[in-house]
Amino acid sequence: MRTHRDLREFPYNGLVSFGLDNEDYRGVMRWVDWYGDGSLYVLDVGLACCTLEFDAAAPTAAGRLPSLDERARVAIVISGTVTDRLAPAVAAVIDGCEQQTGRRPVVISFGACASSGGPYWDSYAVTKGVDQLVAVDAYVPGCPPPPEALAAVLDQLMGRVAS
Numbered sequence: 001m002r003t004h005r006d007l008r009e010f011p012y013n014g015l016v017s018f019g020l021d022n023e024d025y026r027g028v029m030r031w032v033d034w035y036g037d038g039s040l041y042v043l044d045v046g047l048a049c050c051t052l053e054f055d056a057a058a059p060t061a062a063g064r065l066p067s068l069d070e071r072a073r074v075a076i077v078i079s080g081t082v083t084d085r086l087a088p089a090v091a092a093v094i095d096g097c098e099q100q101t102g103r104r105p106v107v108i109s110f111g112a113c114a115s116s117g118g119p120y121w122d123s124y125a126v127t128k129g130v131d132q133l134v135a136v137d138a139y140v141p142g143c144p145p146p147p148e149a150l151a152a153v154l155d156q157l158m159g160r161v162a163s
């Protein structure tokens, strides 16, 4: 059985074209200023069809990550099927974000594939949940997951739920 360490150490040199190993977080990664006020920046790690649901949920277009206000939060959404081949690159995105922004991102597993392997759970090549790699703060179920559920989870994590 593969371990957390095995997955993180899987070679991923061939994935340069995905841009996931690019360390220029401000210039290359596309961030969504979720509330339009600089309080929460969200990065989608789009790996399969769930990324279309992310696009449907996002209230604004993505852009560069500016210098962050000290109160600003960052969140990374893993949307789509994580394969063992891709898993270390996904972990590198999250680790790199923490190093470069100086704050641990909120990590959201968006959809059945990211959370458990989804319809491909019995594939030898598919990771059975991104939580085998990184700590996950929230899971959004569904195949596909509803876009409004992602917005609701972010509102909850940010304390923006109306009482």
Ligand code: SF4
Pocket: 048, 049, 050, 051, 079, 080, 081, 111, 112, 113, 114, 118, 119, 142, 143, 144, 145
């Ligand atoms: S959970 Fe369903 S919709 Fe999302 S990436 Fe997997 S197969 Fe596609």
